[in-house]
């Protein structure tokens with residue numbers, strides 16, 4: 001919507017490594033907010049992050065930005081179902097998502113840090129350390145608010 005055709009193609013290219021993967025596709029099974037799946041939420045955050053970077057000329061590393069944004073909630077469970085292993089979902093899921101991203105895609109330390117710190121300031125000690133991490137942290141808040149209030153079930 002806000003990206004040009006050329007920008008949309010660049011974004012698609014950066015996502016091509018991930019989108020067809022079966023573990024990534026599993027995110028379509030889980031609801032993130034309202035009626036929005038985790039997969040769609042991650043795509044929304046990626047789109048907004050990419051747009052913010054271009055719009056405000058933030059000159060971030062777009063490969064790291066897109067990887068961190070798209071995998072930031074790659075925790076792969078339904079957080080609405082009470083289970084002991086994700087009892088503190090708000091605090092713990094960023095680390096789980098980062099671990100899955102390492103396990104399935106071998107992402108590097110920069111991307112791991114983007115994912116792990118996206119829940120700041122809830123995770124008060126995990127402060128976004130790079131401009132990419134700040135962008136994803138902000139885009140996640142914007143998208144979450146829209147999804148909660150606009151896409152209520």
Ligand SMILES: [Fe+2]
Nearest residue numbers: 072073093118
């Ligand atoms: Fe999250």
Ligand SMILES: [Fe+2]
Nearest residue numbers: 041072073140
């Ligand atoms: Fe998120």
